[in-house]
Amino acid sequence: MESFCTDKDLIAQRKRVRFYSFLFAGLCAVALAFFVTLCLITRTGNAAATLRAAIVGMILLGFACITVWVCLLSPARLKLTHLEGLASQAPEAREGRFFLTAESFQIPRSVRVRRARLEAEGESLPLNLDEAWVSRVPENGSLVRVLTVRKFITGMEVIAPPGAPVPEERTAPAPGRAVARILFRLIPLFILWGMMVPIFAGFVFTRITDTDPAHKITVYADAELRDAAKLAARLEESVSGPVRMVKVHPFTYALFGSDALKQADLYIVPASHAEEYRDWFTSPPEEVAALASDRVPGGIPVFDPATGLNAAGAYILYTAPSGNPEPYYLFFGAGSPHLADHAAADAAKALLAVTD
16 A cells, blocks of 8 residues: 555655745845845945845845745645645545546645546545645556545555556646646736835835935035936035935926925026025025125026036036026025035035036
8 A cells, every 4th residue: 555645755745845934034035135235335326226226136036935935835835734634634445446537626725636536336436636646546447445534545555457448537737737827826926026116115215315304415406417316425425414415406306396495405596597596595604605606696606608617517417498508506595404504515515616
């Protein structure tokens, strides 16, 4: 009598579950370590690159975790529970002619089985056989002695082969069907994970690359920016004290809400718009007051086509709305919290010093 559910099988299945559990936990740990590392190395200048790396890496690692769970760990755990359930009960011996059908179905929260039947004395007893054990049963019509637990075949012994050829009933499932079942489970999870990662990563990176106004300098430019993150990273080198971050945005960044725009620390605007935003500006601090222009009170020149002045020209495209070249000026915000601590002035001086 060959038993399909022995102590050796249980031990092997437990080892398999442990291995898959370690593999799954290891992949999750790698994904977490990868994400945390990117968060720790993220700075203003590299935030865009690390965010892209985080999204791509977390999606791929997530796909790996999902695949291990769906294809390996979850089925192995269900199989172990199934085997332990069978091993916990005494089997019942039966004899008859064995027939395996082509019908296959998934038992909820358990293994996938094939339908079988045992015919004896004019009666037909329906049985189930774990699909993993199909290769271990004899040809249809064989006289067998089987061990059963709750209609599950757990062992079999061939008493006699079939007396005559029996029509085949055990057509093997098409190979593509098993693959399709796996993809049917994986694809929705992949799609859901692929949608969640950008949202979650974007939220986290927004938190770590931004802070409250008391700890950052915000610069708004009424102009097109070429690489705002790189310019902000250069300005961050000049700030100290409570300020640890600089943000540089175009005016269009606050298109749907002007509150943040009105509370900026520094503004860069063309001469033709200076009067329009006058209520947002204040006089420059003493340490940079001498740099202010007499022509535009309170404004410090940053671009002048007549003289060739072009501060931070590699990052700011000084093209006026009219399309004609005109001077641009740097103004200090009246609502800035960094006038007294000199952080706004330090950032302004750093911006004026950027000539490449």
